[in-house]
Amino acid sequence: MKLLLNIDQTFSDLLLQEDTDNDKKITKDDTGPKKFVLVDETTKQEVAIEGTYFLSNLLQELAVLKEQNVALGEIDLDFIQENPVERISRKIKTDYWNELTRTIDKKGLAQILNDEKTTNAIPTLYVSAKDKKGVAYFQELEQEVGGFEVAILPEDFSMEYVETLNTKPGILALALEQKIYSLQGVPFVVPGGRFNEMYGWDSYFIAVGLLLDNQLEKAMAIAENFKYQIIHYGKILNANRSYYLTRTQPPLYSSLLIDILKQKKLGQDWLQSHLETVILEYNTVWMVSGNRLTPTGLNRYKSDGVGMPFEVEPGHFDDVLAPYAQKYNLSVREFEKQYLNRTLVDTDLDAYFVHDRSLRESGHDTTDRLINTCANLNSVDINSFLFKYEKDIAYLIKEYFNGSFESNSVHYTAQEWELKAQARQAKINELCWNETAGMYFDYDFVNQKQFPFEAATMFFPLWAGLCNENQAKKLVEIALPQFVKMGGITGSTAASVAGVSPDAPHRQWDYPFGWAPHQMLLWEGLLKYGYHQKAQEMVYRWLWLITKNAVEYNGTIPEKFDLETSSHKVFAEYGNVGTEFDYIAKEGFGWMNASYQYGLQILDDTLKEALNKDTSPGTIF
Structure with a gap:
């Protein structure tokens, strides 16, 4: 059923009555009557909309029409009365991914350059000298449209050189592709909010959501931009800004390739080029002795550069x-x-x-x-990721290249990558597994002892498939209950945080905060080891929290949650991205969107119905 309404008048009246705290949203915190009567302009039929969720849906639908400058417009009551699970999932698929998509080209450059991180009087776009096509394109664009400056990065640059760029920070160019009449930027999907650039590991989780929503081309575009960054900047960057040239992010490129190939069989040339780049990254970023490779044979995170990181807010340190x-x-x-x-x-x-x-x-x-x-630290997370790289490379060589692969004049076999994975698996289990605790801990190779901080990264070996059945059982039965809250798993246990100085600030990746990547990798790990019912439970807990939060707070889908309070109201370090908007949440948050779509693929129909009814996890599990 549709109603014809005076959009501006209805919008103003609704806000005046229901948005009592004047935050341009209708939420559970407002104290209005929670009932608003719509009157059709033609038939004069009256329809009452009641309750926070339905009123906030009405506000969102009105906001869309207002942006379109519609004076008299039709409101579809089916959208206003839509079940929460269907509405959230639909908006992610049809709206949010598009809103989060960017390109660095003539069409999209202004949106990239003109954001809150741009501090220069004239925004700067850095282009690698290796990218001859890109240099020519952007220099021509600079002359044509103006408003920004092109700076050329040398083909080989030192970290000392990168530090000099902090006097004029800027965005880094990404890949271009030839369309029929012109070059266009290869698209990428940003996390959202203030994060208006391509982030490394965010992009993998985003791609999981894109693939589930049948947006294969965008997922493949992420792989293209991963390849571009490795070739032109030496690594998959923390994000494509000049001050991130000193560091990479957790390696998930091979997992992206595997996921893409599960959806569509692609040409051998495409896979050849990407597998070459995965191996290049593995060898040059992760396996350089004395840098990210340590004397134990395991790896660490080790950023280059000197002094304070450039991107933090004033006063952070x-x-x-x-x-x-x-x-x-x-x-x-x-x-x-x-x-x-x-x-x-x-x-x-x-x-x-x-x-x-x-x-x-x-x-x-x-x-x-x-x-x-x-x-x-030989951290559990980085070594789980690299074990997965080694297993993935072995699988791709075996399945797609008959067990033998040549890259940059070096011959590789599937068997040698399997041996690399087995060696890493043995070393992780030797140094990081704690049989008594039933947990994986990071290994301090400097002091030659385990670092017994209980973090959610201990479940990454489940995702990577490097545990044996005994280890998996102990992780699920002994470790996991210490992380579980009503709405999912926390970044660390309360016990580990309790061991930190009481004067230390709350860290956003620790207890009591919950993050989508931790949930998604846990779910996949549980399924991999046959813990299907436990996976259902953990998915339900997280999706219940996302759904409840969106229902009560005008469709808000944030970066993270406080799992102690089951709320998006996070007061630690950087706040919470994805919560600042007027009237309508247009984009959600990248990996949170993906976790919702992924979780729905796992959850059975009975539990989906329970989500729509806001059935507390405590009454089900």
């Missing part, structure tokens, strides 16, 4: 800098200025920031597990 400022008899601001300019050098502080930059490379920025220790 004041608690770290204060003792050093006192040591040099300077104010914190004056010390920070001299330290950034390197007119004052402190080796102890430099060592701290080696760990901090490496922590950010891990994607877990920040966690007390990695503060001031990250570069010393």
Whole structure:
């Protein structure tokens, strides 16, 4: 049923009555009557809309028509009264992915350059000198449209050179593709909110959602941009900004290729080029001795660069800098200025920031597990990812190249990659598995002992498939219950956080916060080891929280949750992206969207119905 309404008048009246806290949303926190009567302009038929969820749906549908400058418009009551699960999933598929899609080309460049991270008077676009086609294209575009400056990165650059770019930070170009009449940017999907660039491991989880929503081309485009970054910048970047050239992110490129191939059989040339790049990344980013490869034979996160990371907000490190400022008899601001300019050098502080930059490379920025220790750790997460790389490369060579593959004049066999994986598996189990605790811990190779911080990354071996049945059983029966809250698993256990100084700030990747990547990798791991009912439970808990939050807060789909309060209201470090919008949530948040779509593929129909009824996990499990 549809009603013809005066859009502006209905919109204003609805807000005046129901948005009592004036936040441009209708949420459970508003104290209006929670009942609004619509009157059809033609028939004068009256329809009452009742309850926070349905009223917020009405506000969202009105907001869409207002943006289209519709004076008299039809409201479809089916959309207003749509079940929450169907509405959230539909909007992710039909709206959110498109809203989050970007290109770096004539059409899309302005949206990329003009965001809150652009501090230069004239935005700067950096293009690698290796990319001859890109240099020519963007220099021509600079002359044609203006408003930005093209800067050329040398083909080979040092980390010292990268540090000089901080005086003029900018976006890094990504791949171009030839269309019929012109070059166009290869699309990518951003996380959302203030994250208006291509992030490394976010992109993999986003691709999982894209593939589930039959957007194969966008998932393949992510792979193309991964390949471009490795070739032109030496690594898959934390994100494509100049100050991220010093660090990579968790390696998930091979997993993306496997997922794409499950959906569509692609040409041998396509796979050949990407497999070559995966192997190039493995050899040059991860397996260089003394850098990310350690004497144990296992790996670590190890970012390049010196001093404070460039991207943090002012004052973020004041608690770290204060003792050093006192040591040099300077104010914190004056010390920070001299330290950034390197007119004052402190080796102890430099060592701290080696760990901090490496922590950010891990994607877990920040966690007390990695503060001031990250570069010393053979962490469970990075070694699980690399075990998966080795297994994936072996599988691709065996299944698609008859067991033998040549790349850059080097001959590889599936068997040698299997042996690499077996060696890593044995070493992880030797150094990181704790049989008594029934958990995996990071291994401190400097001090030659396990680092017993209980983090959700201990479930990554389940996802990677490197556990034996005994280890999997202990992880599920002993470790997992210590992480489970009503709405999913926390980033670490309460016990591990309790062991940290009470004066330390809350770290957003620790207890009590919950993140989509941890949930998604856990679910896949549980399914891989046959724990199907436990997977159903863990999926339900997370999707219940996303659904409940969206129902009560105007469709909000945030970056993360506080699992202690089952809320998107997070007051730790960087706040919560995806919560700042007016009237309508247009994009959700990348990996949260993906987790919803992935979870629905796992969940059985009975539990989907329970989600729509807001049935608490506590009454089911």
